[in-house]
Amino acid sequence: MNSVLECRSRNQxxxxxxxxxxxxxxxxxxxxxxxxxLAAATVGTIVRPKGGAVAVACATASPVATxxxxxxxxxxxxxxxxxxHREHIAAxxxxxxxxxxxxxxxxxxxxxxxxxxxxxxxxxxxxxSVWFGDARMATQLARKVNEYAAELxxxxxxxxxxxxxxxxxxxxxxxxxIEYAFSSLRADGxxxxxxxxxxxxxxxxxxPVFEELNRRKAVVFVHPTTGLCCRTLLxxxxxxxxxxxxxxxxxxxxxxxxxxxxxxxxIRFIFTHAGGTAPMMVNRMHQYASKDVAQKLPNGIEYExxxxxxxxxxxxxxAAIAALTSLVPTSQILFGSDNPFIPLAETAEGLKxxxxxxxxxxxxxxxxxxxxxxxxxxxxxRPTSG
Numbered sequence: 001m002n003s004v005l006e007c008r009s010r011n012q013x014x015x016x017x018x019x020x021x022x023x024x025x026x027x028x029x030x031x032x033x034x035x036x037x038l039a040a041a042t043v044g045t046i047v048r049p050k051g052g053a054v055a056v057a058c059a060t061a062s063p064v065a066t067x068x069x070x071x072x073x074x075x076x077x078x079x080x081x082x083x084x085h086r087e088h089i090a091a092x093x094x095x096x097x098x099x100x101x102x103x104x105x106x107x108x109x110x111x112x113x114x115x116x117x118x119x120x121x122x123x124x125x126x127x128x129s130v131w132f133g134d135a136r137m138a139t140q141l142a143r144k145v146n147e148y149a150a151e152l153x154x155x156x157x158x159x160x161x162x163x164x165x166x167x168x169x170x171x172x173x174x175x176x177x178i179e180y181a182f183s184s185l186r187a188d189g190x191x192x193x194x195x196x197x198x199x200x201x202x203x204x205x206x207x208p209v210f211e212e213l214n215r216r217k218a219v220v221f222v223h224p225t226t227g228l229c230c231r232t233l234l235x236x237x238x239x240x241x242x243x244x245x246x247x248x249x250x251x252x253x254x255x256x257x258x259x260x261x262x263x264x265x266x267i268r269f270i271f272t273h274a275g276g277t278a279p280m281m282v283n284r285m286h287q288y289a290s291k292d293v294a295q296k297l298p299n300g301i302e303y304e305x306x307x308x309x310x311x312x313x314x315x316x317x318x319a320a321i322a323a324l325t326s327l328v329p330t331s332q333i334l335f336g337s338d339n340p341f342i343p344l345a346e347t348a349e350g351l352k353x354x355x356x357x358x359x360x361x362x363x364x365x366x367x368x369x370x371x372x373x374x375x376x377x378x379x380x381x382r383p384t385s386g
Contacts, residue, residue: 070369073336074121077104127225138167163191189219194251202258248276259296274315311336316350
């Protein structure tokens, strides 16, 4: 916004100099023409007011109005996280480290939000999260990460929320961190990985954590990771390409057929990347379900999958959205970008090309998130900060 105002001021100054030579009447005429044309101008468009002065219109072809998007899948990368655990980050990527781990700053995040009309982003830590095999280290790192996120929320009022990380598979320390995150840090929910040490979220060892999250009726944001099993299956292919969506599918399927979705009905789950490949596997789920499926899923497979929420990070394409919308109504779809690992603009622009009605776009852009995370509604009247 500041750059637009500066550009408008600069152009107005040029126009005024020209109009001084043309007279007060021409000044009023040119000023009205300039302002009316500014909204439609593209970057680099040359405007020649009467009198020969040249003004460069800096507004974009689609200027952002009042920011209204809520981005529920927006990553932050604390500097200490990278400096202390770079080898683990590289291992999760099959030996590769995404550049975004090394370049993220809160200033860049806010700039991307402002450019793409995002009012609020809900921050989360991405894979590999905080568990590297050492329970004490994971507990300390989770606390450090969560306090860093809470400070970003505090110092940029209205711009951020956050999903707190926990140190699964250590259930005891995870329970302590859940209490601290909600009671002291005012977290918007809890962020979990799809798997920990090749144990997916339907594993019985995680039940104490899910029981507590269910008691709290918590929002649980489930982000995929690359399982230890599968990081180097295809040496020439980045595991983030194929394993990230597949691990989401494994987690959904595991939670479904373990009966966890039924048992922990009050947890409000968000799954990323349009649910991985789960929407395309519903028929196979019926074909290969165990004989006791009716006992674990008395309301059926589709009933449980339709209750979940899904973001569209990395999947704002017609093929992916066609699969998702064939399974769930738009009330279950959320805007999520995966910024900075996928540029925010890619999803923001892609969403416009998917053929949704204006009413459905409003749901996906913010209304569904507000329904799920009502604290964000109280932030609407706060001034944004940069």
